[in-house]
Amino acid sequence: MSRWEPGARERLVVAAVDLFVERGYDDTTVAQISERAGVTKSTFFRHFPDKRELLVAGQESLSKLLADGITEAPADATPLEAVAVGLERASAEMGPRNRALGPRLKAAVAASSELQERDALKSVGMAAAMTAALETRGVPEATAHLASEMGVLAFKQGYARWSDEDGSEDAGLAPHVLTALEGLRSAAASLA
Amino acid sequence: MSRWEPGARERLVVAAVDLFVERGYDDTTVAQISERAGVTKSTFFRHFPDKRELLVAGQESLSKLLADGITEAPADATPLEAVAVGLERASAEMGPRNRALGPRLKAAVAASSELQERDALKSVGMAAAMTAALETRGVPEATAHLASEMGVLAFKQGYARWSDEDGSEDAGLAPHVLTALEGLRSAAASLA
DSSP, rough: OSOTTTTTHHHHHHHHHHHHHHHHHOOOOOHHHHHHTTTOOHHHHHHHHSSSTTOOOOOHHHHHHHHHHHHHHHHOOHHHHHHHHHHHHHTTTOOHHHHHHHHHHHHHHHHHHHHHHHHHHHHHHHHHHHHHHHTTTTTTTTHHHHHHHHHHHHHHHHHHHHHSSSSSSSOOOOOOOOHHHHHHHHHHHOOO | OOOOOOTTTHHHHHHHHHHHHHHOOOOOOHHHHHHTTTHHHHHHHHSSHHHHHHTTTTTHHHHHHHHHHHHSSOOTHHHHHHHHHHHHHHHTTTTTTHHHHHHHHHHHTHHHHHHHHHHHHHHHHHHHHHHHHHHHHTHHHHHHHHHHHHHHHHHHHHHHHHHOOOOSSSSSSSSHHHHHHHHHHHHHHHOO
16 A cells, blocks of 8 residues: 555545444544544554544645635725624635535534533634634734634534535535525614 | 542542643553542542543533523523523532642643543533523524633633632632633624
8 A cells, every 4th residue: 555545534534423323433543444444553553643533634724725715805894794704715725525424423522521621612713713813903802702602603603504405406515605694683772 | 538528539630630630641540540539449430431521520500500591591682691590500519629739730621632632522511401402592503613612711701810810809710710801702793
């Protein structure tokens, strides 16, 4: 098996999620995940430190896309408009494979408290990245925190709806996320 | 040592946080925590399943107080007024010991990714409890989610300010949490 294996990282994620759903997270080993993905254990460890980190693969790049979008939004953009730019960038990275993985990922996380904790921390990391980028734009602290939480909620709700719906006529994740963000903006108006 | 030990649970929490700060979370054992608290390991395990759960002790009772307050708020209360009732109930449970523990707890969590994950899941649990209680009141889903996230942020911000400030003239946690909630309500108005 060659050292360079195109698609190995993605195959490992898909294999892991399938095994977590089939056997449970605790009873799934790195050896089983590697075998299912058709790679060696060494290849696994070149991509991930352990089986848990595999499920939050991409968290850092998502957080960076969110923050970059906020930073590069037009100077006159409102905080939520800046968040929307960040969400569009992050959504553009999510393709058909991410979509197909959604329901199984949800099932795997629902069945494991360890994965729930890792998943919760992932949301905290995304919110923190957005809050810092908003504060750099001069957005007041409380507003930055709230706008970031709305961004995280919109991303999660949009992803859930995108993953759940019929696969035909797919316009990508972004429209779902932006619709969810608009729903949360209305909710903010009703609470204010 | 008698089986009934008043204050053992609280002494265990204080001892654990001190040891986590002094030695690091990973290098602290249940035996050391028990010894520092002056109880046996059996007593430890009558109160907590492991050292990690000890730091989120009270999460379920906090979530219940938040939800009960929301449920029992006047019928004509707005969603945020109902959240404020929940926050007041939960705040009333936090006494001088909780306050004194704040800075050390923060240091312990900051130094351990495992505790960060558990802490993040605690916030998710509190938000879920509030969202469910708000939806039962007939609050629309997006509004319920957002109001709950505001409640969690207000509780965390209020607790941080309460713990950080000079200990004299302490009026309790509630005023700090309600001030933070009002700040977030203003932020929602600015975002809407």
